[in-house]
Amino acid sequence: MTDVASTVPLVDHHCHGVVTAELDRPGLEAIISEGGAPPAGETNFDTPVGLAIRRHCAPLLDLEPHAPVEEYLARRFELGTAEVNRRFLAPTGTSRYLVDTGHRPDGLTTPEEMADLTGTPTSVIVRLESVAEAVAADGVEPGEFAQRFAERLAAATAEPGVVGVKSVAAYRTGLRLDPRRPSPSESTGAAARWLTAGPGESGWRLADPVLQRLTLWAAVDLGLPIQFHIGFGDSDIRMTDVDPTLLTDWLHLHRVPVMLLHCWPLHREASYLACIYPHVHLDVGSVLHYVGPRRSIEVLAEAAEVTPFTRLLYSSDAYGAPELYRLGALNFRLGLEALLADRVGSGEWSVPDAERFAHLVAHGNAERVYGLPAAS
Template identity: 25%
Template sequence: MPDFNRCPVVDNHCHVLEPEKKTMEPIWLAREFFHGIADTPIPGVAKPKLWGATDDLLFHFPHMGVVLTVVCQLAMVFGCEPELSTVTAERNRRTAKVGLAGYAKMLYEDAGIVCSVMDSNLPINDPILDLTPGPKIRLLQMDPLFKTLLASSGSYAELLRAFQAGVEKAIRQDGFVGIKSHLGELVGFGAAPVEADEAERHFSAAAAGDGEAFKKVYMAIWLATMVQAQELKFPIHIHTGITGGLWNGPVANTDPFLLVPILRQPRFLLTRLVLLHAGHPWMQHAGMMAHTFPHVWVDMGWTTPWTSQRIVACYRDVIGLAPLSKLMIGSGGHGSPEVSWLAAKTAKIAVGEVLTDSVRLGLMCEKDAEKAGRMILHDNAARMYGLHS
């Protein structure tokens, strides 16, 4: 039966590691996997997940399914007792000895992560990126560029010219391989398309801070970027589903099915669009989108590893519908290296279980299962970005 333990992995979506995570308290290792709202607001702290927590809330963090998984998996690597305090002490001992980068290197080698697609506008030689082991390629973050140029432009036409020039420079000169965007959170997938003339009418209000006008202009720039992506041959990555957190708007605005009216337009059929986070909890919707639209792909990040206790079922939902050549493994990893490492480990478990069942049931030949697993874990991303094995 298929065995993917030694298969290389491309982490198709992750963030930078943070130097301050070299040493962690057990509760903060658990909180690395918390994407909810803490219950004690702290003035000046924007992210609710980083607010203070009462004892009642602190009690729950170690009992999240994904935390139980990271404890279990770390204990197997460390050869220690599977207790949160024990594995945290051992990881801190190792980071003290070899540094955060050295510890991350050990974990990435254990999981077989051979390349990381970084959601970061940092220069490729920035020391922060050096904390992440191995080869790295970057996604240009759309939102900071858009907001900066919105403030400095005098019209929508000027904004569009400057934005597209910035994108072209990033792709052609600075080595970025794609763009990451937040259409769902900032506008909503179900919003009506906005063309240049309408965006021009709303530009002044958007620049002045009007929220509804901002949505109009953002949508217009996003649609123009969908066309530019074809010209420059780069993929657009877009948050779908719960995206790992909550925001000030209807969560249902990120159901991938809401993109259908836009994606069915002939002008966008050749744009490569990557649905980050697999649309969780609308994973079957994401899989169906990849099946239906010629250049829609699904990235299993956030779902991997956060849904650890039902990760096999989540993978079945997508594998059952999407072409297996359009699936990639991401993590959404950030802060500490355990997130990306655990994503690769649990992805191998899930892919192995699903494809082994397919072989056992006579739904797939073993040689095809072995090929499909390697494609999902590595080859599909390598083909998208032109990586060499």
């Protein structure tokens, strides 16, 4: 078997920027866990991802593997954020980043800054809810909301570098949505309720099921790939409402590419959908750096059980901490290497087939679906 898994270029089809400010220990701990800052008396370094950071990230800071937390942090602070970002992102072997700028972008690198930092091209994913919230913030009559949203979304996705959109319905309403396109009267009524209620303490937040449907159908009309958060996430998630099979009836109504992100522990349900529907694709995203290197092998293998290899992709979903980019790429490569070795070793696949599948999953599928240039 060749070393294709360790050398194949990666297209990270869903990620965020990295922090640009100097982080103290509480700031770093808060962004290496979906649960946020740990409670008093605990530390996020006593988690699988915390231990993986000390094992696999410490050497990139010129430290021994498993360096004590205090030593790791001291070295990190000594080098400074800019150098730490460079050290962790450079060895990932990523040929392009698709950056979602919709989640707390303040203090993170923009896609342009990400390109400057890494010397790697970036593309942009537009978040549907952010566009709707911007329309509300600008002021709009309820009867005009649907048209104004569609126009704003079309303008946003026409910007240079935009290759897709994303829905965070999983965090806002869950996925138990009526699959049908909302009628004009439904949309106007829902917009009136939302706009009349006004913004909350943190601003406008779209969490109405009718308006959520409106955003999805506007995205379908544009024909760009639509990313969905699925499964693993922060405390806004209700796991019973983010099963990707809840989208089944909606999937019957169009053929626009649907990209299921993260998916664990529902990655087998996502794999089933990708097996049945030719426009459904998936990755296992951020869970790879949360479960650790060895378990990543099993998770990726489970996701690949029935998924066509033309519909499985790579993403890190890294946010803020550059360590998460390092772990995402490392764990994906370990899982891919184990998958290929198992299939070739058992005689199920030839070496040329294994190498071809590696290139599809690592970058080729993303390049095809999003219309990206091929990795060099």
